[in-house]
Amino acid sequence: MPLSHHDKEAQTLLTYFQQMLAENIEPPAAADTAPVMQQTAAEADVSSQEMRRDGQRTESAAMQLSSTPESKLSPRQLQTLERPKTQSLEALLSSVETAAAVAATTVSEPVTDATACVAAVVKPAQVQAAIESAPQTQTKTAAQQASVTTLQQNTEVQAQAAAEPLFDPAAWRNLDTLSEFQTLFFTAQGVRFAVPLIDLGGIFEYDKLTTLFGKPEWYLGMTDIRGHKINVVDTLRWVSPDAPQREDKYPYIIALGQSRWALGCDELEGNRTIARDAVKWRQTPGSRPWLAGIVKDERCALLHVQALIALFGRGMGQEQILHDFAGEA
């Protein structure tokens, strides 16, 4: 009896994750990890000081976020978290890999037609359901608290933007985290993402988005956050250029570190502490230098914020990333 499309997809995903999890990959030791960018010794020193300061600030933000009753979830609870309305991350990532296979022949990760097909179709109804089912009170509380506690951080946005180091694929290093670290989970058009809280610059609601002509479709425009101009990225469109054009605006934006860049976000699912070994870490940037790893239980992408900032800063969409990084995969 031939397998149905659903069975094929499930089988493909199972194989995909089995292969990923079976890889003999050691998470990089904290002391051995270098900064994600190549820097001079002096710059690295300044950067590390800033990161410590940032860490203190974002920890306070994390504490406030975690003080909301909705966000007090233990890692054990996290394992049983249901995700009925989020899209298959692995399918989405496979889409990118498929594109990489076309762009270069050096792709090392498995690509299947089934997952690519799934990734190519983002169902509007499913997306709408995910948005409508969002617990508004929870997201608003989290957003407002994070906004209040992290607004001050954006005062350094301009200085940090000027100090953005050049991106070098050879210098790519994965995240340097503690054995347990707080992570914010959010969805963009039904796809779940995770980002270490220490790398957050803030979560904001915004009124108006100024669109700039001549920009790629993943660049939504610029918004004013208390006098600072923040560039907003269509998260899903950037990750997966085949995703449909978004009609409405994202209700929230998540500022990346101290940069001028922010990711569009539909739903804030709250922050949780996850163990380092709960993440399948990547050793090489491959064709997705923005992907730090996969949160195993959640099966969602853990974003590499510093890499994202560097990629955005250079205006790199997936096509250019594939061009520049496919050889490194």
Place this chain on the structure above:
Amino acid sequence: MANENVVAASAGAAEKDGELKRWVTFQLDKEMYGVNVMQVREVLRYTDIAPVPGAPAYVLGIINLRGNVVTVIDTRMRFGLQSADITDSTRIMIIESEKQVIGILVDSVAEVVDLNTADIDETPNVGTEESAKFICGVCNRENELLILIDLNKLLSEEEWQEVANL
């Protein structure tokens, strides 16, 4: 009260490092744009624009401005925006670039504003389309962002030449 606010705002702008520059703001689609006031000769109500056979697509046609022929550019097309109907607010801004005098068709002309150069930020280096080069910066203005246009880059060297030879 409004005047006091304007004076206070101007004083505040002047106190910052940087130079005050005046910009004429106009609207296209949903966004506000600004061009250096020194490049704006005058603003005209919409008048009939005579099409020029064989002209490039970005040229709407020509108008007669007190005996001088002025080429009018389709700004919406140039900025990659969809075309729109002519309304009572539609204006032709006569501008003087480094190359020559041209007209640009805009949805409406708003006001002249003083902006401190220190408040003008660059836009991200994203996208390779030619039109991205027109934008020379963005600036906060009354809770919205004003997109500042470098008119000298509105056309390439060849296009300026082409317009001159119409």
